[in-house]
Amino acid sequence: MATNVGPIYDPPSLAHPFGTDRLGDDILSRTMSAATLDVSITVAVVLLSVTVGTVWGSVAGFFGSWFDYLTMRILELLNAFPSLLLAMLVIAVAGPGLLNVVFVVALLPLPDYVRLARAEVRSKKNWQFAEAAKLVGRRPVGVLFAHLVPNSLRPLLTYASVNASQVAATVGALGFLGLGIQPGSAEWGSMISRGQDAILSGQWWVAGFPGLMIFLLAAAFHLISDAIADSRDQGGSW
Amino acid sequence: MVAARLRPLLRIVGAMSVIVGIVSVTFLVSRVFTADPVNLFVGNSATKEMRDQARKELGLADSLPVQYLHFLRGLLTGDLGKSYLTGRPVTADLITRMPATLELGLYAITLGVLMGVIVGVLAAVFRGSALDGVLRLLTTAGLSLPQFWVGLMLLWLFFVTLHVAPGPSGRMPAGMEAPPTITGLYVVDAVLQGDWATAMIAAKQLLLPVLTLSVGSFAPIARQVRSAMVESLDSDYVRTARAMGVSQTRVWFAYALKPGLLSVLTIAAGLVGWTLAGSVLVEGIFAWPGIGQLALTAIRSSDYPIVQGFVLYVAVLYVVIWALLEAVYTRVDPRLRS
Amino acid sequence: MNASSDVVLDVKRLSGGFEDTDHQILPVLTDVTFSIRRGVSAAIVGESGSGKSITALSVLGLTPAGFSLTAGQIRFEGEDLLTMDPARRRKLSGRGLSMVFQDARAALNPVFTVGWQIADVVRIHQDVGRREARRRAEELLDRVRVPEPARRMKQYPHEFSGGMAQRAMLAMALACQPRLLILDEPTTGLDVTIQADILDLIADLKAASGMTTCLITHDLGVVAENCDQVVVMQQGCVRESGSCAQIINTPTDPYTKQLISDSRLVETS
Numbered sequence: 001m002a003t004n005v006g007p008i009y010d011p012p013s014l015a016h017p018f019g020t021d022r023l024g025d026d027i028l029s030r031t032m033s034a035a036t037l038d039v040s041i042t043v044a045v046v047l048l049s050v051t052v053g054t055v056w057g058s059v060a061g062f063f064g065s066w067f068d069y070l071t072m073r074i075l076e077l078l079n080a081f082p083s084l085l086l087a088m089l090v091i092a093v094a095g096p097g098l099l100n101v102v103f104v105v106a107l108l109p110l111p112d113y114v115r116l117a118r119a120e121v122r123s124k125k126n127w128q129f130a131e132a133a134k135l136v137g138r139r140p141v142g143v144l145f146a147h148l149v150p151n152s153l154r155p156l157l158t159y160a161s162v163n164a165s166q167v168a169a170t171v172g173a174l175g176f177l178g179l180g181i182q183p184g185s186a187e188w189g190s191m192i193s194r195g196q197d198a199i200l201s202g203q204w205w206v207a208g209f210p211g212l213m214i215f216l217l218a219a220a221f222h223l224i225s226d227a228i229a230d231s232r233d234q235g236g237s238w
Numbered sequence: 239m240v241a242a243r244l245r246p247l248l249r250i251v252g253a254m255s256v257i258v259g260i261v262s263v264t265f266l267v268s269r270v271f272t273a274d275p276v277n278l279f280v281g282n283s284a285t286k287e288m289r290d291q292a293r294k295e296l297g298l299a300d301s302l303p304v305q306y307l308h309f310l311r312g313l314l315t316g317d318l319g320k321s322y323l324t325g326r327p328v329t330a331d332l333i334t335r336m337p338a339t340l341e342l343g344l345y346a347i348t349l350g351v352l353m354g355v356i357v358g359v360l361a362a363v364f365r366g367s368a369l370d371g372v373l374r375l376l377t378t379a380g381l382s383l384p385q386f387w388v389g390l391m392l393l394w395l396f397f398v399t400l401h402v403a404p405g406p407s408g409r410m411p412a413g414m415e416a417p418p419t420i421t422g423l424y425v426v427d428a429v430l431q432g433d434w435a436t437a438m439i440a441a442k443q444l445l446l447p448v449l450t451l452s453v454g455s456f457a458p459i460a461r462q463v464r465s466a467m468v469e470s471l472d473s474d475y476v477r478t479a480r481a482m483g484v485s486q487t488r489v490w491f492a493y494a495l496k497p498g499l500l501s502v503l504t505i506a507a508g509l510v511g512w513t514l515a516g517s518v519l520v521e522g523i524f525a526w527p528g529i530g531q532l533a534l535t536a537i538r539s540s541d542y543p544i545v546q547g548f549v550l551y552v553a554v555l556y557v558v559i560w561a562l563l564e565a566v567y568t569r570v571d572p573r574l575r576s
Numbered sequence: 577m578n579a580s581s582d583v584v585l586d587v588k589r590l591s592g593g594f595e596d597t598d599h600q601i602l603p604v605l606t607d608v609t610f611s612i613r614r615g616v617s618a619a620i621v622g623e624s625g626s627g628k629s630i631t632a633l634s635v636l637g638l639t640p641a642g643f644s645l646t647a648g649q650i651r652f653e654g655e656d657l658l659t660m661d662p663a664r665r666r667k668l669s670g671r672g673l674s675m676v677f678q679d680a681r682a683a684l685n686p687v688f689t690v691g692w693q694i695a696d697v698v699r700i701h702q703d704v705g706r707r708e709a710r711r712r713a714e715e716l717l718d719r720v721r722v723p724e725p726a727r728r729m730k731q732y733p734h735e736f737s738g739g740m741a742q743r744a745m746l747a748m749a750l751a752c753q754p755r756l757l758i759l760d761e762p763t764t765g766l767d768v769t770i771q772a773d774i775l776d777l778i779a780d781l782k783a784a785s786g787m788t789t790c791l792i793t794h795d796l797g798v799v800a801e802n803c804d805q806v807v808v809m810q811q812g813c814v815r816e817s818g819s820c821a822q823i824i825n826t827p828t829d830p831y832t833k834q835l836i837s838d839s840r841l842v843e844t845s
Contacts, residue, residue, distance in 0.1 A: 076256070084515035085533075085552060089545065092537040093267050169384050173519055176386050177534065192387055196523070200405070204394040211387030218382035226378075474677060475685040477638050478745070481677075482697045482752055483670020496687045571687060572732035 009203045019205035021194060031209050034186045039217065041102060041171050041181075046164045048106040053113020054156060058149050060114065061121035062140070071118070075111040083108040084170060091179040098181050105170050109163045116159060120152030154228065161225035165218035172214045188214050253557040260553045261546065265309055268542040269302060296322065309546075318550065319543035321536075328547040331532060337422025338409055339521070339528035343513045344423070345448045350455030351506055355495070357456065358463025363490055365468060373460070380457030386519040389450040393523065396446060403446050406524045410443060447524045451516050455509045462505050466498025473497075500571050507563045514552060583651075584756050584788045585673075586611040590634065590648030601646060603812060604630055608648070610807040610817045612756070612790055617782060619791040619799040619820075621835070622809035628792050631809070632758045636675050637665060652756070671701050674754035678761035680741035684733035690744050691717075691729025697751040716747035721777060739770035743777070750781065757782075760792045775802055796839040800824050808832050 010020040018027035060071040078086075090104045174180040175189020182190075188210040195206025276292050284292075293299045297308065297319075312319060318328035361373040396403035409424055410416055417428040417436050425444065428437035470476055471494050479493040517530035525531075529548065536544035587610050593603040605627045612618045622628040633639045635650055637657065650657045652673060657665055677683040685693055694713035698704065704712065710729070717725035720743040733741055742762055749757055759778065763771040779802060782789050791803060799806055799820065807817040808829065816829040827833045 083511075085511075085518065088518065088534075088537055089264070089267075089549065092540070092545070165382055169382075172384050173386060176384075176519065177522075178538065192384075192390065196390060199390050199394045200398060202394070202398050204391070204398075207387065207390050208394075211384055211391070214384045214387065215379075215382050218384070219378055222378050222382055472641065474679065474682040478677060478683045478748075479685070480638055481636055481669060481675040482748055483666070483668075483674070483700055484696070485700070486666070493685055493688075497685065572689075572734065 009198065009206070011203070012205055018209045019203070021191075021206045022198065027191075027205060027209055030186045030191060031188070031213055034188050034191060034210065035213060037181070037186065038168065038171060038188050038214070041098070041105075042164055042168045042217070044102050045106045045167045045171070046160055048102065049109050049113055049163070050156065050160050052106070053110050054117045054149060056110075057114035057117030057119075058121045058145075058152075061118035068118075071114060075114060078107075078111045084173060087170060087174060088177065088179055091174060096179055096182060101171065101174060101181055105167055105174070108170065109166070112159065112163070113156065116156055117149075117152060120155060121149070124151060158225050158228045161221050161228060165221035165225075168214055168217045168221065172211075253561065257550070257553045257557055261313070261550050262306075264546050264549045265306060268545060269305065313550075318547040321544050322541045323536075323539060323544075328543045331544065332529065332547050332551055335527060335529045335532050338526060339514075339517050339530060341409075341423045341425070342444065342447055342451065342517060342521070342526060342528060343510070345444060346451035346513055346516075347455060347506065347509055349448060350452035350509065351459055351502075353452065353456040354459025355463050355502070357460040359467055359490055359495060361460065361464045362467030362471060362494075365464075377457045377460045380453055380460070383453055385450060385454050385516050386523060388453050389447070389520050389523040392446050392450055404442050408443070408525045408527050410440065414439065447520050447526055450520050450523075451513055454516065455513060458505050458509070459502060462501050463495075463498060466501050467494055470494045470497050496570070500567065503563060503566060503570065507559050510559050511552075511556060514555070582614045583611050584614045584653060585635065585790070586649075586651040586654075587631070587635070588649040588651070590631065590645065590650065592630075592634065592639075592643060592645035592648075594642050595644060601644070604643070605634070605645075605812045608809070608812070608814055610814055612788060612805065614755075614788055615786065616805045617779070617789045617791065617803045618805040618807070619793060619803040620807045620809060621793060621796055621799055623794055625811070626809040627812040628809050629760055632675065632760055632790070632792050635758065636669060636673065638675070670697070670752040671754060673756040673758065674749045674752045675758040675760060676742075676745045676749050676762050678764050679738075680745040680762075681733055681736065681738055683745060684736075684741055686733055689730055689732055690736065691731075694729075694744065694748050694751055697748050701752050713747070713751070716750055717744065719750065720744070720747045720781070721773075722747070738766050739774060742766065742774055746774075746777065746781065750785070753785070754787060756788045756790065758790045758792065761794070762791070763798070764793075771798075778802075796824075796835055808835065 007020060008022055008024045010016055010024075012019045016026050016028065018031060020026055021030075056071065060068045087104050087108060090107075091100060094100045094104070171180065171187075172189035172192070175187045175191075176193045178190070178193060180189050181187050191210035192207040195203070195208070195210070198204075198206045276289055276296065276298065290299070297305065300308070309319075316329055318332075320327055321331060324331075357373050357377065361370045361377075364370050392403075393406060397405045404411055414436075417424055417431060417433060417440070420427045420430055424440035425437050428434070428440055467490075473494075475497075476489060476494050479489050484493060514530070517526075517528055518534050519530070520526070521528045521530040522534060529551065532544060533548040535541070536548065587608055590605055590608040591603065592605045593601040596602055608627070608631055610620075620628045620631065630639060630643065634645060635652075635657070639645075645658065648658075652668065657668070660668075684690065688696075691710060691713055694716060695706070695709040698709040698712050698716075699706070702709070702712070714725045714729055717728060722728050722740060722743050728736075728740070728744075733744075736744060745762075762778070763774050766774065775798065778789065778791075791799070793799060804820050805818070806820050806823045808815045808823065808831065810831050815831045816823060816827065823832060824836065827836060
């Protein structure tokens, strides 16, 4: 990694547009390299959660019976706990690390995806095209994944994008608490945590810029979600 | 069919089993999957005898099922064990710190709901206008701002730069005495004793942390209020109220708002969990001596009795909130009564 | 003008429509013109989509989002409602002119008791306290022949049948003591016997209070029995208007003739 060592706690300037931190590191370059990490974690988490949740929820909704029952009970248990707290507890037990963070944070919205996919599939299970596909002899699993799931994607995508913004914030929060990837690594949350003490002595930029990035990423995902939802009902709702 | 009279009973049993389930899972996870807590007490150079001695004192020498039984028995008597770090009983720690978090959460949720309702109603009433657009941006910002960062930035702006708010010194400025305890909520206690000066000081301490916590909570409320209001403003019953000459503001805040409050309540109840999680982040920033800070320290240092106590506290709080919510539901929405 | 003193409502060349996505107005009302004399029971008749309800809602200023008027006048007791100061117009709604809607169960607020809703309207229009308002609300429920009014006061709209809810709506409208009451399909969706009861009740209330009523309906049979002045509408236009006897017995417009023969009024009357 390139060394960007400059003066310690240098306020934003032409040489260091975001200033430097207590080790003299350039905050702009750290923020940028953290962007790769935070964005990829966010995307990975959402993809993992959407995939597992959709498969689980559609199967439960499509086949019903004991599997559906069990699913609902598990969801209830998961729901009885505020998600960030759950993440903190599991990370505390499992230890920090990239994979742990991805798995734990992906677990949090899982109930919502399962529930969404389940409801969508249940409401469309008896639609004509599903019936028709069954009549021409397609296997149930084929009907489910070839016909029902693709038709349920819009609400899932709308939610996934809202969820992505929450994931970005949760990853940041875990990093801030020192329960993230690796304390001290270039990740927005841990950068904010590094800048926490500097706030009281007036060096707002150390924590300021990484936090601004979390905010912008989260806001972007929200706007995308609004756009997906709006494309259907012409700006009437937000 | 279950007789209607049995239903509350079943609900309580259900709630209890959720609590016991959650607590058991935490127990199991914390004992099985984690580093040996004995390491906290003895150095790396400790002999096997010293370790065994420590293990015995901590009650970790027995087999897991026996430990679990001990744990459950303690639970029934309100004994959650002792902190590995301080040796103080967990229950006492939780109780001492509860008012601080309660005070913070209470004001934060109240402020969040109040702002959310006002923003939501205005956005719905002036839907499609420039004001609606501005409020939409504000709400999206509220949903996207990381709480802990907001806390730090508010601290920098109002304490470091403008000197209008007190620094992160907890519930009282350094060297100030807390008001004598009645409810444990400093502002309320001070007011009850007529000590307005102290009440003001305590309220000032609350200002930034409460603002920080409510920034995130007003936004989901505002969204929900707006969409519920838009729906009821177009409804037949609002049209009726207008045809009967009910005034504009009364139509908004009574006839149109109340039917939408139900969905707002659900979100507000969810906010309790969100605020509790937020308090873990925010209490640290403002040196607030509440449960969140206790939990964070315990999680970081593998102080399992405290962690378990905290999990239990959260689970109980959740179950209670949802039970309350259901009771309030039926009061607010008469259709659910039959 | 002298004639205007006994005309309550005078609608002149009223046009309007819904705005589509390209900001074009798709016409729904075209040159609607009619007037209603004080004290009569008038009716606007037409099939669904004829613009009769939207005309009534325009009079009350309660048109749905997206609809706008493009031309015309609506004079209530000589004053044009459309150019009037909005605050003054709002003051007129309720006590000047009021409206009762189809599907009364949906038109009552689901989260307030029926008694609360009537009493609230009483308090808005009559200068009385909370307790007196409740007493008057109960009295009104009794007047619209709701049995056990005291018990019914405490109930919510979902506990009311359609007919009972329509009576409660009428009680609410009476609480305003309006000079013109518009009734939009007040009996549609009710059982035939209950329809007859409600129409009788409306006639009795009208006789007792002396208010002008305007019934909006698709049912010529109802009109023939209850009204003395009729406006026939089709596709946003007024086809014919005049006294009830004249229009039923000697219709000049082909559409009116069609309506009359469709309703088989000729055979029954």
